Amino acid sequence: MSNERCDIAIVGAGPAGMSAAIAAARLGASVVVLDEQRGAGGQIYRAITDAPARRVDLLGPDYAAGRSLAEAFAASGARHLTNAAVWQVTPEGAVHYLRDGATFTLQAERVVLCAGAMERPFPIPGWTLPGVFTAGAAQILLKSADVVPVEPVVLAGCGPLLYLLGWQYVRAGVPIRALVDTTSMEDYRRALPRLGGALAGWRYLKKGLSLMRALKRAGVPFHTGAENLAAEGREGQDGVAALRFTAGGKAHCIETSTLLLHHGVVPNTQFTWSLRARHTWDDAQLCWRPKADAWGALDVPGIHVAGDGLGIGGALAAARQGELAALGAMHGLGRITTGERDKLAAPLRAALREHLRIRPFLDALYRPKKANRIPADDVIVCRCEEVAAGDIRHFVALGCDGPNQAKAFGRCGMGPCQGRQCGLTVTELIADARGVTPAEVGYYRIRPPIKPISLGELAGAE
Amino acid sequence: MPTDVRFRSLVPADASPRGEPMVTLFFDGRALQAPAGCSVAAALLANGVSTFRTTPVSGAPRAPYCMMGACFDCLVEIDGQPNRQSCLVAVAEGMQVKTQAGLRSFDGAGTVIAEEAAHVE
Ligand SMILES: Cc1cc2nc3c(=O)[nH]c(=O)nc-3n(C[C@H](O)[C@H](O)[C@H](O)COP(=O)(O)OP(=O)(O)OC[C@H]3O[C@@H](n4cnc5c(N)ncnc54)[C@H](O)[C@@H]3O)c2cc1C
Ligand code: FES
Numbered sequence: 001m002s003n004e005r006c007d008i009a010i011v012g013a014g015p016a017g018m019s020a021a022i023a024a025a026r027l028g029a030s031v032v033v034l035d036e037q038r039g040a041g042g043q044i045y046r047a048i049t050d051a052p053a054r055r056v057d058l059l060g061p062d063y064a065a066g067r068s069l070a071e072a073f074a075a076s077g078a079r080h081l082t083n084a085a086v087w088q089v090t091p092e093g094a095v096h097y098l099r100d101g102a103t104f105t106l107q108a109e110r111v112v113l114c115a116g117a118m119e120r121p122f123p124i125p126g127w128t129l130p131g132v133f134t135a136g137a138a139q140i141l142l143k144s145a146d147v148v149p150v151e152p153v154v155l156a157g158c159g160p161l162l163y164l165l166g167w168q169y170v171r172a173g174v175p176i177r178a179l180v181d182t183t184s185m186e187d188y189r190r191a192l193p194r195l196g197g198a199l200a201g202w203r204y205l206k207k208g209l210s211l212m213r214a215l216k217r218a219g220v221p222f223h224t225g226a227e228n229l230a231a232e233g234r235e236g237q238d239g240v241a242a243l244r245f246t247a248g249g250k251a252h253c254i255e256t257s258t259l260l261l262h263h264g265v266v267p268n269t270q271f272t273w274s275l276r277a278r279h280t281w282d283d284a285q286l287c288w289r290p291k292a293d294a295w296g297a298l299d300v301p302g303i304h305v306a307g308d309g310l311g312i313g314g315a316l317a318a319a320r321q322g323e324l325a326a327l328g329a330m331h332g333l334g335r336i337t338t339g340e341r342d343k344l345a346a347p348l349r350a351a352l353r354e355h356l357r358i359r360p361f362l363d364a365l366y367r368p369k370k371a372n373r374i375p376a377d378d379v380i381v382c383r384c385e386e387v388a389a390g391d392i393r394h395f396v397a398l399g400c401d402g403p404n405q406a407k408a409f410g411r412c413g414m415g416p417c418q419g420r421q422c423g424l425t426v427t428e429l430i431a432d433a434r435g436v437t438p439a440e441v442g443y444y445r446i447r448p449p450i451k452p453i454s455l456g457e458l459a460g461a462e
Numbered sequence: 463m464p465t466d467v468r469f470r471s472l473v474p475a476d477a478s479p480r481g482e483p484m485v486t487l488f489f490d491g492r493a494l495q496a497p498a499g500c501s502v503a504a505a506l507l508a509n510g511v512s513t514f515r516t517t518p519v520s521g522a523p524r525a526p527y528c529m530m531g532a533c534f535d536c537l538v539e540i541d542g543q544p545n546r547q548s549c550l551v552a553v554a555e556g557m558q559v560k561t562q563a564g565l566r567s568f569d570g571a572g573t574v575i576a577e578e579a580a581h582v583e
Contacts, residue, residue: 036531036550038499043530085550118532128535130513130525131468137529140549145497145504146472172472238513238523239468257468268532383527384534386519416534416545421527451531452545 006030006079008329009095009108011086011271014042015315016307017114018069020322021078027330031078032106034097036085036451040070043116043136044315046143049074055146058171060164062315063143069319088448089113089271091300096449103457110302110329113272114322117265117308120287120368121421122157123375126231127261128383131239135165135262142168152177154243154256156229157263159366163211165260170218178254179215180245182263182369184225191365201358223247229372231259263368266424267309273446275300281439284363285312286373287424288443294349295328296321304329317355320348373425374432381429382422384415389429396433403427403444416452419444467510487557502548502559503529503536514538514548515562538562 008024010017013035025031033040041048045066048056056064073080081099088096095106119134126132135155141147142165152175155166166179195201216222226247234241242255269279272290277298279288289311296304306325307318324345331341375381377390387410392400395409403419403426406412412426413419419426423444431438482498489511496505503526506514513523515537526536529549539560540546548559 038552083552118530119528128522128524128527130523133526134528137526140529141469141504141507145500145508147469147504147508148472150468150470239525384517386517386522416537417532420532452547454543 003105003107004032005107006032007108007333007335008032008110008112008326009034009093009106010078010112010114011035011089011095012042012114012116012307012309013037013040013073013080014114014116014307014318015044015066015069016116016309016318016322016325017042017112018073018322019319020112020114020306020326021080022072022076023323023326024330025076025078027326027336029326029330029333029335031076032081032108033073033078034081034084034086034095034106036083038082040073040080040082041066042114042315045070046140051143055143059143059168060171062164066315085451086271087451087453089275089303091275091303093302098451098453098457101457103453109333110304112296112304112306112322112325112329113309114305114307114318114325115268115271115309116318117312118268118420119161119262120264120266120373121425122261122263122372123379123381123389123425124229124231124261124372125376125379126233126240128380129231129233129238129240131257132231132259132261135162135260136265138258138260139165139168142172148172148174149258151175151257153258153260154178154180154254155260155262156180156182156226156243156245157261157372158183158368159262159264160208160362161265162260162262163208163215165262166215166220167211170215170220176215176218176220177256178221178223178243180226180229180243180247180252180254181222181224182226182229182372183366187365187367191361194360194364196357196361201361204358205361223252227369227371263372264366265308265312267311268420269309269443270418270420270446270450272298272305272309273443274448274450275303277303279443281437282311284360286368286428287312293328294324295331296325297328297332302332313352313356313359317352320352320355323348324352374428375425381425382412382415382419384417384421385411385413387412387422389425392426392429393433396430400430401434402430402442404442406430407444413444418446418450468512469507469510471508485553485555485557487553487555487559489559490561496553498553500553501529502538502540502546502551502553502557504549505553506538506548506559513561516564518564521564 007029010033039049048066086097226245266287278291304325306321431441494509524535527533536548
């Protein structure tokens with residue numbers, strides 16, 4: 001294996017990874033950033049470096065803001081390896097990646113994992129039908145390829161990304177048949193007290209409300225407090241044909257060939273689990289978070305995490321966390337003193353606190369509904385092996401007490417996605433069935449390679 | 463073209479978004495056009511392909527769900543290699559893409575992953 005060396009390897013070129021790279025390079029480190037995408041940007045700023053002006057304008061100011069960060073990153077002196085899928089990071093700092101059909105290894109003194117988030121699984125009846133996508137998937141088509149649905153779409157679920165996509169679709173002239181919102185008045189009542197006095201919070205709320213107003217002005221029909229969501233196919237056809245739900249005491253059935261689901265994003269923890277780092281269950285965000293110190297350092301020496309992979313905080317928080325991780329890593333390498341580190345960190349911490357202030361409110365308001373996380377017996381939970389919620393409950397009755405046993409009982413989580421799509425659901429399902437906490441139930445044991453790699457590619461390793 | 467095209471491009475068919483050349487690829491033998499740099503999944507969707515594969519367990523039809531490499535429902539065969547995530551692979555001139563029928567996860571397909579790859583640790 002080739003043994004290129006560097007001071008700091010960063011996995012992911014989103015806001016966290018780019019900011020970490022800029023900060024570390026400025027302090028004199030040799031930095032390599034690896035990302036499987038063809039350009040810098042991560043999820044929020046996907047394809048920002050070669051997006052035509054027309055598209056940047058359509059996607060809105062939060063997207064456009066990524067351009068200056070991407071430019072600073074390009075000028076930082078950090079080496080950016082595009083199209084590089086990292087399939088293993090070892091506790092010793094070896095970063096194994098796949099690029100152009102061959103595998104390579106980078107040896108780093110410190111690794112900063114900035115692998116971001118993914119959308120929370122949304123297991124409702126029919127969610128495996130072709131034509132059912134996540135809202136993020138639809139947004140990726142728009143951001144990276146200018147591709148949009150032809151027929152009127154239905155957006156269902158809750159959370160900022162869902163409304164943002166709706167707003168972007170209105171601007172792109174994409175017809176929206178309905179926005180089926182699972183948020184209820186009760187959620188607002190619960191969330192409002194958590195808004196606090198923070199100005200940033202109110203600014204954020206105002207921005208969100210103006211998105212909603214724009215959607216309503218555009219004539220998008222809203223259904224709020226939606227429950228009992230189910231996607232339906234049609235006899236003799238492959239794809240989704242309608243969304244059924246109840247709202248306002250009435251049953252609804254809205255026809256659509258493109259259903260976009262979303263109820264929040266969760267940290268991508270594949271690397272941190274595979275490194276055997278400690279994780280804690282976050283009951284406010286209903287997900288696992290790797291346990292890290294104030295510099296994002298894991299209990300695996302030399303490995304840091306920054307950004308949404310640490311817990312969902314949004315792009316601006318991710319950028320500050322990236323810089324803090326870079327400072328922590330440089331301090332660990334003896335390249336800056338404790339005094340220098342803490343001086344540089346102070347304004348970052350203040351900014352981070354401000355960006356995170358809105359989170360308790362958002363977490364409470366858009367807390368995904370239990371029925372959409374821990375579904376009824378007939379709903380598929382593991383998409384790969386087609387294991388239903390009822391199967392898991394049956395395994396529990398037979399003595400299965402955690403996700404790893406569920407693999408043995410019925411191949412749940414053993415398909416190609418390695419539990420990415422069922423892991424959280426299986427943890428919560430088993431916890432619910434056993435009447436214990438998710439923390440007690442734990443998560444799948446994740447093993448490398450965390451990206452598919454063929455025997456040929458492995459054999460061809462340099 | 464089939465009549466159930468569910469996606470379209472916001473830019474004219476002969477002009478790729480970044481001024482890149484259009485490439486021709488094949489899906490189950492049918493020639494498709496897509497801008498260079500676009501993912502295979504986006505190219506198929508924009509060309510009216512609605513089912514990408516069938517599952518090994520029940521034979522149910524599947525198509526992309528996440529578009530970011532997390533769900534593996536976009537698996538297709540590309541240039542003879544099965545189990546490729548079409549949302550992560552860029553189109554290339556002359557690329558041969560095929561529907562993937564029922565292949566069970568990754569065993570027997572020359573691809574290692576998770577359980578099968580414990581030896582890599
Ligand atoms: C689909 C999606 C769309 C989103 N859109 C928006 C939006 O429009 N606006 C908004 O405010 N927030 C959006 N978010 C939330 C957004 O992810 C965060 O606010 C922000 O991007 C987090 O930054 P980050 O740097 O932590 O991670 P990300 O921006 O997610 O960056 C992570 C990077 O790591 C790379 N990566 C991950 N695993 C590997 C690997 N194994 N090998 C190589 N590279 C890898 C990814 O390709 C990605 O570029 C979106 C989230 C998702 C999941
Ligand atoms: S669409 Fe989910 S992995 Fe490709």
